[in-house]
Amino acid sequence: xxxxxxxxxxxxxxxxxxxxxxxxxxxxxxxxxxxxxxxxxxxxxxxxxxxxxxxxxxxxxxxxxxxxxxxxxxxxxxxxxxxxxxxxxxxxxxxxxxxxxxxxxxxxxxxxxxxxxxxxxxxxxxxxxxxxxxxxxxxxxxxxxxxxxxxxxxxxxxxxxxxxxxxxxxxxxxxxxxxxxxxxxxxxxxxxxxxxxxxxx
Numbered sequence: 001x002x003x004x005x006x007x008x009x010x011x012x013x014x015x016x017x018x019x020x021x022x023x024x025x026x027x028x029x030x031x032x033x034x035x036x037x038x039x040x041x042x043x044x045x046x047x048x049x050x051x052x053x054x055x056x057x058x059x060x061x062x063x064x065x066x067x068x069x070x071x072x073x074x075x076x077x078x079x080x081x082x083x084x085x086x087x088x089x090x091x092x093x094x095x096x097x098x099x100x101x102x103x104x105x106x107x108x109x110x111x112x113x114x115x116x117x118x119x120x121x122x123x124x125x126x127x128x129x130x131x132x133x134x135x136x137x138x139x140x141x142x143x144x145x146x147x148x149x150x151x152x153x154x155x156x157x158x159x160x161x162x163x164x165x166x167x168x169x170x171x172x173x174x175x176x177x178x179x180x181x182x183x184x185x186x187x188x189x190x191x192x193x194x195x196x197x198x199x200x201x
Contacts, residue, residue, distance in 0.1 A: 002043025006184040010036045016192045023076050031069045031188050038062040068093035074143050096124045121158035145194045153182040
């Protein structure tokens, strides 16, 4: 799937972004390009071996980018002062990566990479639920739709990885393509298509 499907989707996402104005146009263009680069670095045409230190560092960086894009667009929708929303989104994007790294370095942290993925995904679902609770009743339909999308994506990843750990069934790697498509292809156009609902309670 990587990088072909995200690359095929990129022109469509860019066109959707160009139909927007201001922040959403810049947000859509930026993250359409970054996710295409992410797909390149994580896919069959990656510029370095998958076991190299560069692959690990870029993988972590793009996980943070993927989480940051969600928090950034939600914080922007809440009409905070631009700098405050940016800093909050950036801080939230680093919470789980830093906690995950601390867990991996601890004596009781998971060593199996699939278990590391699962711990990250479960922790991020918890963060999303806490964030949604903080948004509370003041949240708009736009924000609720994006939260639901993120919960579906991370919940699907966590479910598949838990089943992979429990059963070791190779077919589950095919099933894991579904949340991967949500992440690499669907999120940015979904957010752009949902923007009309952002002012609705």
